[in-house]
Amino acid sequence: MYKSFYLAIYILLSNIIFIACVSHKDEHLNNSDEIFILHLDTLLGSNPELACTEIDSILSSDVHNDQFYSLLMIKSKAKLFLSEYDSVFILLDSIERYCNKISEENTPYRLLSSVNNMWGNLYARRSVMDSAVIYFQKAYDYSSKLGLSHDLIDITINLADANVRSGKFDQGSFWYRRSLSISDTLMLPENRRFPSYYGLAQVYMDLRDYDKCDFYYNLAGRYFDDMLPFEKHIYLNNRGNSYYYRGEYDKAMDYFRESLQLANKYPDMEFERKFTKVNMGEVFMLMNETDSATAYLEECYSFFKSIDHTSALYYIETQLIELALKKGNISVASKIIRDAVQPDFIEPNMLHIRNKYLQHYYAESGDYKKAYYYQQNNAHIDDSIRNERIKMRSAEISLRYRQDSTLMKKEMSIKEKEGQVLVLHQWISILVLAILLFISISGMFIIYRKRRFDKRIWNMQTDISTLRLENIRNRISPHFIFNVLNREMVRYTNEDDKSCLVNLSKLIRKNLELTGNLSISLNDELDFVKTYITLQEQTLGEDFHYEVNISDDVICEDTYLPSMLIQIPVENSIKHALKVKKGKKCLWINVNKNDAGVEIVIVDNGGGYKPVSSSRGTGTGLKVITQTIQLLNMYNKEQIVMKISNVMTDENETGCEIRYSVPEHYKYNISK
Missing domain, CATH: 1.25.40.10 (Tetratricopeptide repeat domain)
Structure with missing residues (x-):
């Protein structure tokens, strides 16, 4: 309406x-x-x-x-x-x-x-x-x-x-x-x-x-x-509107009729009379009194056409579309839609009603795609209203806080004045007692001010000490570490040693860049993992062999996954399985596309997963991954699935397999 x-x-x-x-x-x-x-x-x-x-x-x-x-x-x-x-x-x-x-x-x-x-x-x-x-x-x-x-x-x-x-x-x-x-x-x-x-x-x-x-x-x-008369008209019409939105059409009509009776007493309120009749016309339509609705809406359409009021015409045409549908005249509704006026500005409420009736029209016409389109538009408007309601509540809380603060200040001011009057009365009645009271209050005030001053000095000294400690800590920064590593690399002539330092520097720098990130591209994650494996290859010996297989239909730069999803299983595999294994040591990382999204599989031949084994470490890394996935899954309809199992390799060795299934459109933003 x-x-x-x-x-x-x-x-x-x-x-x-x-x-x-x-x-x-x-x-x-x-x-x-x-x-x-x-x-x-x-x-x-x-x-x-x-x-x-x-x-x-x-x-x-x-x-x-x-x-x-x-x-x-x-x-x-x-x-x-x-x-x-x-x-x-x-x-x-x-x-x-x-x-x-x-x-x-x-x-x-x-x-x-x-x-x-x-x-x-x-x-x-x-x-x-x-x-x-x-x-x-x-x-x-x-x-x-x-x-x-x-x-x-x-x-x-x-x-x-x-x-x-x-x-x-x-x-x-x-x-x-x-x-x-x-x-x-x-x-x-x-x-x-x-x-x-x-x-x-x-x-x-x-x-x-x-x-x-x-x-x-x-x-x-x-x-x-x-x-005044027009103010009464405002009140009656808009009170009726409130019951219209609740679907209580009988109450709404009572207010509109009273509003129309008031406007009829004043000949110059023609504009107001017509708007009231537009409201009544819509309510009649909603109450299935189509004859009355037609009479009111057509009368008002002629008036607003004469003054070229496009917004009012747009609204009346909206009602005439639904009225035609109620009468079963789809062809009339089509003509109204085709010849409809287009105002420069359409209010959200008016647009919401128009969308609802257009949805009804296209549903009756069998064009369900357009009917769904207008249904979705109204859903967006409803979401906007809910957002505005939240903003309003926040604004009201803020305003109420300011009002309460103002009221408190006024009450404190009043009490202060009352205290001054009491002191004045005491001064008149008992002069000496008043002087002693004044001295006592003054002394307490001076002590209070002195204590506040001493507290401020102490707080300042604490802040200075804290800043000094912070300054000392900041002297040994990541940049300092990188500078030392770069300086050491210049001194090395052996390319293998130099490469090791380069990879270590790269690993530390990348780790700092990724700190705090919930998500990372597959390309960056694999680059980080390869750097880590390169640093560990010397300790694993010549028997170590690893493969990274990525299917052609996976675009690493556009594929995102939780940070450390691959790195932690690889690190656990090397530290707790392959390092202590004798003979050939193998690690496979496979990334493939599936119907849901991307499937990542990390497999080793280190003897399989043994939760109670002493070589298995504290399990902190897997806890981090598990809790991260659980947290992100709370904000996604399609969820990441993680599976740990023992498998047999091609050479009949037992190995540990960690398999992830990451949905294609997985979201990593956590909203409160």
Whole structure:
């Protein structure tokens, strides 16, 4: 349903009224001018057309001063009420050109704030939300230069709504709460804060958090009788929206009917009446009252077509698609989809509804591929809403912490003042006792300050000692080791010895590079393993033989596996089996492609795996591999499988085989 856009329309109108027109007048306006502007301000909410007529009757084309453009500003607001967008554009452009001509030292911040706020309202009503946010931010910056004011509250509400309609719910919540914070500072009464409350209710409605949604709607509902007609309209329509999203259509319809009755009392609320009827048309459709739905939607389509409101037309066409499907007219639905309008900006809620109905259309048409596509799009939108809900909860926790801290500071300040009053009373009644108490408190304070100072000195000394020790440790760094090895290599003339040092240096450097990495490419792992084996060959003797076989369909650079997956079994095989074996010593490393991904097999002929053997070591390496695989498997649907078994080699010798099966699209990022 076209919910968040509808709220924006009403918040827009709310701010037009709330921004006191008198704040935009020039300082030279006399009392009669102020009374007349207040009179126009009242007319805006009840009869905007009459307000335009009265402004035109007193505007002089010869005198173009601040008073003249302040009246043009009021006229632009009236034109926005009447949905005459071209006139609004012309008036705002004229006011902006006037402001740009004024020298920098006489910058009319109030007029600039107002004109940028109106630009934002105009773009928000046309659903060009990026531009709306930019202009509202400019309005906020200009208004901030004049200090805290009621104008600033209304601009923050506009900025909040624009962010909500853009899908930035955390930013929207921030600006609504900012408006409440300014209201607290200005000591604005509670019955003037309901726009912020039902704005927050809208945020939580979009996030489907209905408990908090109802909480803020109930706060706003306390002041329903104090609301102006269009403010009541906001409350009723959006309260109905909240029940629509819950699927409680009867309750939603009750609120929409009450909203329509209210709008019917005011002839100038034609725009609002039509939007309410659009909402009612959709609910009728969902309640399978297709005749009523058709009448309402077609009536509203004609109206929004006449004012060229593409966002509203896009939404109504969305409902007409589903309505045609409910009537079994797939050809009508196809025509609507083919000729549909395309707004520049589509809100997430509207897109979600459109995707749902397009999914239904393609399912009915037998194009299940496209039906699945739109189903997946909605799944992504739902995921985004869940992410926004998490961000909102984090922001609320942060805000609550700041509020609690502020409250604590205030309580501490109050208690401090109470203590001062008590001391003053004691001074008056018992002067000597007060002096002694003062001396005692002063002495305790001095001791406390001295202890704090001594503690800071001690902490500084500890930090210095720690840094000195750290500096000493850092002097013997890996770079130092490499420099010594390189220097020693220069002294060796024997190429075999020199090669051994080169490989050792390479092994140490590679080990440092891979420290802390959960994954490594197959190419890097095999390179590391080959370097290690080369260093161990001298100790194993001439009877040692190893092979590394990689099938042609395995791309080593693009294949990743857990770090040390091959190195640890190879190291265990050499240290605990082959070194102590007499005769021929063999080690095979085979990497092949299978249906699941890559299969890695490490085999030796060292007598097989004996868990209780004294030559088997502590088993720490295998524990590292096992725990690493278990950890990574928790974050993957397809899991790495590890198998250790004893096998017979071709020469009838018992050997140990470690076999890994690594899925092709295995992920190594651990998310919290």
